[in-house]
Amino acid sequence: MQLEPSSGRSARYQIQGVDVLSIAEQFGLPLYVYDANKIIEKIGDLRSAFSGVNLRIKYAAKALTNVSILKLMRQQGVEMDSVSINEARMGMLAGFAPEQIMFTPSGVSFDEVREAIELGVQLNVDSLSLLEWVGQNYGGSVPVSIRINPHISEGGNLKISTGHADSKFGISVEQRADIRRIVEQYAIHIVGLHVHTGSDFKNASAFLDGAAVLFNMATDYTDLRFIDFGSGFKVAYKEGDHVTDIADLGQKVSTAFQAFCERYGRNLELWFEPGKFLVSESGHLLVQTNIVKENPTRTFAAVDSGLNHLIRPMMYDSWHDIRNVSNPEGDEKPYTVVGYICETDTFATDRPLPEVRPGDVLSFENAGAYGFSMASTYNARFRPAEVLVYDGAPYLIRQRDTFEDLMRGQVDVPVLNTEEIAQ
Incomplete structure (x- = not known):
């Protein structure tokens, strides 16, 4: 991902000349993007x-x-x-x-x-x-x-x-x-x-x-x-x-x-x-910051993703650079970036980042390998969409999961269709 000058803000992230924020707006978040x-x-x-x-x-x-x-x-x-x-x-x-x-x-x-x-x-x-x-x-x-x-x-x-x-x-x-x-x-x-x-x-x-x-x-x-x-x-x-x-x-x-x-x-x-x-280097996982939570010991930036989308930090203790796409010129502060899964799903601890605000788009770098391919629907969460930027244009190459995708294959057993409650 390239950092290129742009009118309207001091700098913006682009892939093959395409503004990453425009990709996020077009396809929604969280989102895997490949160059x-x-x-x-x-x-x-x-x-x-x-x-x-x-x-x-x-x-x-x-x-x-x-x-x-x-x-x-x-x-x-x-x-x-x-x-x-x-x-x-x-x-x-x-x-x-x-x-x-x-x-x-x-x-x-x-x-x-x-x-x-x-x-x-x-x-x-x-x-x-x-x-x-x-x-x-x-x-x-x-x-x-x-x-x-x-x-x-x-x-x-x-x-x-x-x-x-x-x-x-x-x-x-x-x-x-x-x-x-x-x-x-x-x-x-x-x-x-x-x-x-x-x-x-x-x-x-x-x-x-x-x-x-x-x-x-x-x-x-x-x-x-x-x-x-x-x-x-x-x-x-x-x-x-x-x-x-x-x-x-x-x-x-x-x-x-x-x-x-x-x-x-x-x-x-x-x-x-x-x-x-x-x-690996082609891939970027774009996420949105849900909340910024100030605790006495550290500041958490909670995003709309988790180990269900990128398990490598939890499985291998792997490092992924994180970039604040929305506010690249903000004052740097330490953040512990965490997911929304009901487990400890920490992407980074006390990572210096430009000020992260609710709604800011973050990019996890080097996410092309063993990112989506190891993703799951844990916590009944949808897997992200995937986009390939080819010849300067973004193409959707996988649709985001839907609720119907989560239910596909599950079988409703008739004998359980009762309002009786076991005493």
Whole structure:
């Protein structure tokens, strides 16, 4: 979001030249707004960093699953990574060919895996039991990749660290012989190796450590098409945050990958599955201040949103910059910004902000990833609408929930339709 001069007030927030307050007025609050240009910019950054290799970008759709976002990714030549059959179906609805969709389930039923195979998506096997099931049911007729747990403990919050020895994700690198035994027993066709050790890596070392594991295991298979390094690029949530140096990462990982391909005897594809990296900075959650509550110990700014719309601060202790869109030049004061949910749903504690008044519009920044996609209707609250700003114009890409949406699927049991009160 850009801060640009404007007549009528000293400064205003705009996305692609569109006044944010006008977007709020047009579509109502609370509201998720995404900047398509920022997504396209991040795609370009990744491509530039890996320009020397045969790169495929697979957008991790769980970060933001709106079908219009998926269509934007496809328009930009990005493919898709899914973790559920419904994500895969949404991808196909958005126009992705089945072979462009990676499916990496974790502990799902075999029925769901069978459905994915029937759709024709690329199956990424996460466990020895699933690998054996594939062999027993399909032999070598279904090309699969294998997700390896490299026993690497890197990244940020433990809840998003997935490559350590105690993680539920992937097949342990120490079970290499078991993998090979099952593959040989059923003549399973292995076309790729995959690793995803978590999120928020600050430098290339974690990727290089994971790469070394996969490069070593690749010698077990002669018909690989790709090596998939997952993702985990760190983005900045506040000023001074250390971020992943994508250019440095691209140079170091590309060099290691090219050397591996030379040893392997042919050029393979290098896959990445970024989610947060592509969409986080594009997203802004706009909310309205309901009340400003002065307590003896602190001042609360209560807004028309909560953990039902943005759970990351409560779930991960994550930081989101907050901007007072309505009063950017106000005198700065500390506010504890809280939601309207009947739980502790604190977005920020004692955060210095330009004076916040009832009715002021605030913007939670870096809200594109794991914002709406983790939203709920807790407390019977509506989920927000979503808007995409594309080519300088805002487009509604999801309607706000209605009461009918809350009641959809609920069944009125006739025997309970009585005025009698149990004594």
